[in-house]
Amino acid sequence: MRSPRMQMLMDRSAIALSTMCAIHCLFLPVVIVMLPALATTSLANESFHRLLLWFVFPISALALTQGCSHHKDRKVIMFGILGLALLIGTAIFGHEFLTEEGERVATVLGATSLAFGHFRNYRLCRNKKCNF
Numbered sequence: 001m002r003s004p005r006m007q008m009l010m011d012r013s014a015i016a017l018s019t020m021c022a023i024h025c026l027f028l029p030v031v032i033v034m035l036p037a038l039a040t041t042s043l044a045n046e047s048f049h050r051l052l053l054w055f056v057f058p059i060s061a062l063a064l065t066q067g068c069s070h071h072k073d074r075k076v077i078m079f080g081i082l083g084l085a086l087l088i089g090t091a092i093f094g095h096e097f098l099t100e101e102g103e104r105v106a107t108v109l110g111a112t113s114l115a116f117g118h119f120r121n122y123r124l125c126r127n128k129k130c131n132f
Contacts (some may be wrong), residue, residue: 010063011122015115017056022111049091067121071128076121083114
């Protein structure tokens with residue numbers, strides 16, 4: 001059984017990881033232009049998004065399903081699934097089917113949707129004092 005404290009920590013962690021993904025996607029091109037040496041690091045590589053997903057997916061799946069099992073708000077799951085689907089789809093298929101701008105938009109939309117789902121989950125669990 002999960003404690004309410006652990007639930008809050010998982011939601012906060014997933015929000016931070018989603019935000020980090022969006023920031024990486026939006027600002028990396030600007031930073032690379034300003035600091036060309038950064039282009040040679042793994043931060044400039046598309047594998048960075050895939051690496052983040054190894055953390056985002058399990059934390060999100062666990063936090064959102066645990067919270068929803070108590071507060072029963074389907075919007076939380078809807079935003080979570082949409083966000084994860086966009087992030088995973090873009091990370092796997094984005095290079096093949098989307099332009100660079102399209103990848104950026106899809107990633108930011110996915111990260112925003114996922115973060116919103118976690119924020120809503122966090123608030124509902126805190127307000128309803130979900131006991132696990």
